[in-house]
């Protein structure tokens with residue numbers, strides 16, 4: 014048959030599709046009849062639901078990622094970006110990490126490039142805003158929060174202190190609520206090591222354009238979450254928009270203004286840019302137009318799933334599957350099976366999964382859950398959140414490392430060190446060179 018299957022993106026959909034293809038096509042892969050390639054800028058898959066825990070220091074960032082080459086020994090991994098998909102010609106343009114772009118030919122393509130932050134043209138946002146989708150962002154944010162506690166502790170000027178200790182999160186979905194709750198919990202815990210900062214000096218503001226938080230857990234549990242956040246002293250502004258944040262001066266649509274050193278933007282996602290740079294059809298929301306069998310509508314040999322694709326929800330006609338890991342993992346399984354069926358000339362099967370609800374962590378020992386109609390809050394929900402994600406994180410190796418991290422944090426308390434200098438590793442050396450010249 015001699016087929017080349019190319020997977021664009023090594024995240025949830027890419028990794029799980031490749032894992033299943035590796036298993037189902039092991040004979041063809043061994044004989045060379047089939048080749049599978051993944052292209053991704055990173056050499057690892059990020060388990061995104063653990064980003065807030067990594068930001069809070071409960072988990073080592075290395076333990077929440079799955080190394081693609083190790084997990085997928087039968088798959089060829091190329092690091093770089095797909096900048097164009099020309100499905101009519103069955104080629105993509107591949108921009109490697111270093112060097113000139115080149116064409117990569119394929120027979121079957123799987124579009125699994127996920128999503129990026131959906132931003133708005135708000136003055137100052139690109140200067141001070143930070144997203145929350147990658148390990149780099151999670152760790153930078155953690156370092157920043159802890160560094161700003163150091164700044165405030167050492168500052169005389171009350172304005173400098175207030176600005177350093179004001180943290181704004183825009184968007185009260187999964188990512189926004191979890192990162193805010195985890196970081197607030199970590200920062201509050203850390204204040205015990207500072208002489209001049211108490212928990213009440215920290216100001217956390219959550220800005221949300223709609224009238225609710227955490228819609229993923231339903232209205233009742235969303236309302237409970239809102240009460241919890243407010244009880245913890247978090248300033249939640251519903252039906253409020255960020256108007257501008259030039260130079261760190263935050264202006265909200267309710268008329269309030271204040272200075273903040275940190276602004277996290279988690280107000281939604283949009284498909285990865287490569288979907289626009291392709292000849293594949295898009296739906297009205299700019300996602301790849303997918304069918305219920307996870308092919309790209311109107312094409313042969315093209316498949317798509319996950320955040321980058323608009324997949325019809327056959328359990329709720331007229332609606333699309335939400336962009337979440339719950340769908341991405343299950344879609345990857347059906348997608349891989351359909352790729353195998355496609356190669357064997359068999360009929361493809363539909364993707365069918367009814368959304369079962371969600372769990373969210375709200376800091377150490379705190380959580381909220383609404384799964385299969387079972388509503389939990391506080392410690393039981395937090396425990397469920399951890400056990401669920403532990404069962405989902407790929408590979409036994411990672412599961413063991415995650416449990417070890419959690420256990421260590423339980424006995425020795427979490428790490429509260431800012432290693433921000435890692436973002437500027439050459440500063441010390443440059444300063445030494447400058448001294449030598451003098």
Ligand SMILES: Cc1cc2nc3c(=O)[nH]c(=O)nc-3n(C[C@H](O)[C@H](O)[C@H](O)COP(=O)(O)OP(=O)(O)OC[C@H]3O[C@@H](n4cnc5c(N)ncnc54)[C@H](O)[C@@H]3O)c2cc1C
Pocket residue numbers: 021022023024025026027052053054055058059060061062063064065093094095096125126127128145146187188285286287318319320321336337338339340341372
């Ligand atoms: C903080 C946070 C918490 C979350 N918590 C939950 C949760 O608790 N439950 C839940 O169900 N969902 C959760 N989600 C959502 C979930 O992580 C996503 O829905 C899921 O990752 C989507 O999978 P994907 O494969 O489509 O995209 P991703 O997993 O994002 O993978 C996309 C991959 O494509 C790569 N890529 C992008 N562009 C290109 C290109 N041009 N060329 C090559 N490669 C490219 C990227 O580098 C990435 O590796 C959370 C998300 C975040 C950010």
